[in-house]
Amino acid sequence: MVIDSHAHVIFPPERQIQLMAEAEVDCTILFTSTIHPETATSLESFEAELNKLYDILNGVTNPLNERIRAIKELTTVIERNPEKYIGFGSIPFGLSYKENLEWIDKYIVANSFRGIGELTPGSGKIAEIEPLFRASQEFGNLPLWVHTFMPLNYEDIKELLLLAKMHSTVPLILGHLGGVNWLNTLKAVKEFPNVYLDMSATFTTMAPSFAITEYPERTFFSSDAPYCSPLTARTIIEQLVKDRHVMEQVLGGNISRLLKI
Amino acid sequence: MVIDSHAHVIFPPERQIQLMAEAEVDCTILFTSTIHPETATSLESFEAELNKLYDILNGVTNPLNERIRAIKELTTVIERNPEKYIGFGSIPFGLSYKENLEWIDKYIVANSFRGIGELTPGSGKIAEIEPLFRASQEFGNLPLWVHTFMPLNYEDIKELLLLAKMHSTVPLILGHLGGVNWLNTLKAVKEFPNVYLDMSATFTTMAPSFAITEYPERTFFSSDAPYCSPLTARTIIEQLVKDRHVMEQVLGGNISRLLKI
Numbered sequence: 001m002v003i004d005s006h007a008h009v010i011f012p013p014e015r016q017i018q019l020m021a022e023a024e025v026d027c028t029i030l031f032t033s034t035i036h037p038e039t040a041t042s043l044e045s046f047e048a049e050l051n052k053l054y055d056i057l058n059g060v061t062n063p064l065n066e067r068i069r070a071i072k073e074l075t076t077v078i079e080r081n082p083e084k085y086i087g088f089g090s091i092p093f094g095l096s097y098k099e100n101l102e103w104i105d106k107y108i109v110a111n112s113f114r115g116i117g118e119l120t121p122g123s124g125k126i127a128e129i130e131p132l133f134r135a136s137q138e139f140g141n142l143p144l145w146v147h148t149f150m151p152l153n154y155e156d157i158k159e160l161l162l163l164a165k166m167h168s169t170v171p172l173i174l175g176h177l178g179g180v181n182w183l184n185t186l187k188a189v190k191e192f193p194n195v196y197l198d199m200s201a202t203f204t205t206m207a208p209s210f211a212i213t214e215y216p217e218r219t220f221f222s223s224d225a226p227y228c229s230p231l232t233a234r235t236i237i238e239q240l241v242k243d244r245h246v247m248e249q250v251l252g253g254n255i256s257r258l259l260k261i
Numbered sequence: 262m263v264i265d266s267h268a269h270v271i272f273p274p275e276r277q278i279q280l281m282a283e284a285e286v287d288c289t290i291l292f293t294s295t296i297h298p299e300t301a302t303s304l305e306s307f308e309a310e311l312n313k314l315y316d317i318l319n320g321v322t323n324p325l326n327e328r329i330r331a332i333k334e335l336t337t338v339i340e341r342n343p344e345k346y347i348g349f350g351s352i353p354f355g356l357s358y359k360e361n362l363e364w365i366d367k368y369i370v371a372n373s374f375r376g377i378g379e380l381t382p383g384s385g386k387i388a389e390i391e392p393l394f395r396a397s398q399e400f401g402n403l404p405l406w407v408h409t410f411m412p413l414n415y416e417d418i419k420e421l422l423l424l425a426k427m428h429s430t431v432p433l434i435l436g437h438l439g440g441v442n443w444l445n446t447l448k449a450v451k452e453f454p455n456v457y458l459d460m461s462a463t464f465t466t467m468a469p470s471f472a473i474t475e476y477p478e479r480t481f482f483s484s485d486a487p488y489c490s491p492l493t494a495r496t497i498i499e500q501l502v503k504d505r506h507v508m509e510q511v512l513g514g515n516i517s518r519l520l521k522i
Binding site: 050179183204235 | 298303304307308311410411437440441444447448462463464465466467471474475485487488489490492493496497500501
């Protein structure tokens with residue numbers, strides 16, 4: 001079973017199914033998307049779509065409403081093709097322990113989502129995720145998916161790994177493999193078996209190449225669609241990995257074991 | 262003719278030829294490499310190789326000697342397979358106009374290199390390239406290849422584009438498409454026909470996708486090998502571009518026209 005372990009909702013939904021078919025992906029772990037850059041046909045319309053995101057980040061548009069709307073959008077897409085998708089639900093950043101519990105109950109568990117993310121902390125803000133690690137434990141250790149490319153630096157990533165160490169039952173997925181800090185990240189995660197590595201958005205194939213060699217059981221194929229097509233993301237992995245068994249694990253076995261798919 | 266417009270010397274040289282053959286690349290624009298990370302087989306040996314680079318950057322190893330050694334290495338590799346390679350020669354950063362002329366004469370023109378790079382300015386240091394633009398004009402407008410991913414920010418890229426505007430006969434190749442600033446970079450280069458776009462090291466395929474749509478005659482396929490394999494880099498482009506004519510231009514026609522290959 002080939003599983004794209006990280007993609008965002010794409011419009012129209014038929015296009016997402018088509019992209020999965022092109023890449024022969026059986027199942028996608030689907031995340032919300034408050035904007036839809038894939039609908040842009042020019043630089044201008046792409047920027048207009050990005051500006052919607054900045055409006056949310058700057059509070060021009062109500063971020064809570066937009067998040068809830070995106071979660072509804074995600075559940076609708078999954079309901080149409082429940083055999084093709086597993087959802088991860090988003091959560092506002094920096095909630096208290098109690099608020100995290102309430103949100104997870106109302107928006108994650110109630111929607112049968114199997115994990116939480118994409119979390120996009122700012123640099124210097126990692127400590128604010130700590131209550132979420134504890135809340136995840138309360139709900140049977142829901143995996144947390146954290147964006148670790150820019151704006152995070154390696155100090156932030158180390159702090160995040162420390163939280164994973166303190167809450168070693170909670171699976172932590174490092175989105176984008178630490179970004180430009182991929183080498184230090186790969187060295188650091190050795191001692192943290194609850195930390196997993198998402199291989200999307202890599203600007204050098206040396207990063208996933210070493211990641212798979214060092215951690216064949218903890219690395220996940222993912223497209224981060226619409227930011228890369230599932231076919232291209234899969235091809236990159238297939239051109240890197242020679243061992244057939246390792247390939248099967250990276251393309252689906254590892255995430256399948258984690259989520260008990 | 263398929264041309265990989267940017268790759269570094271790989272050891273052993275037979276491996277480079279093999280990677281080109283796998284990707285059906287006819288010709289590679291070859292750049293120096295002071296270190297050889299492709300020879301590393303583990304995280305530890307990869308880091309040891311990177312440490313050699315830090316020793317050069319920190320002056321522990323003489324940077325001038327290392328640069329001259331790498332240029333000799335490049336000429337040796339090209340001499341073995343002159344029909345497969347065209348060289349771009351490196352130059353120390355921040356030379357005066359006169360020093361630039363001397364270096365170009367001695368190490369670029371004397372080796373029949375067809376361009377200059379990879380230039381890797383630090384943030385805030387762009388102005389130091391200005392004499393090199395003038396020196397390039399003295400030698401028939403040798404193209405300059407500048408790394409524009411980290412550590413450059415968009416202010417640096419704008420300053421670089423201003424230099425290109427002031428020296429509009431000198432072709433400027435923006436290596437890695439502006440990195441995380443790709444969208445602003447694509448918007449900015451519209452008015453500068455002497456600016457070209459290298460599409461290696463992109464962490465989202467949206468960047469080369471829009472780049473090719475907007476500038477089908479100014480975008481270059483490149484691997485930045487050993488940081489990506491030529492086959493993977495070519496596959497990414499082939500999965501993005503539908504138009505056959507555009508594909509031919511991006512895979513070789515555009516750089517061929519610029520360098521009169």
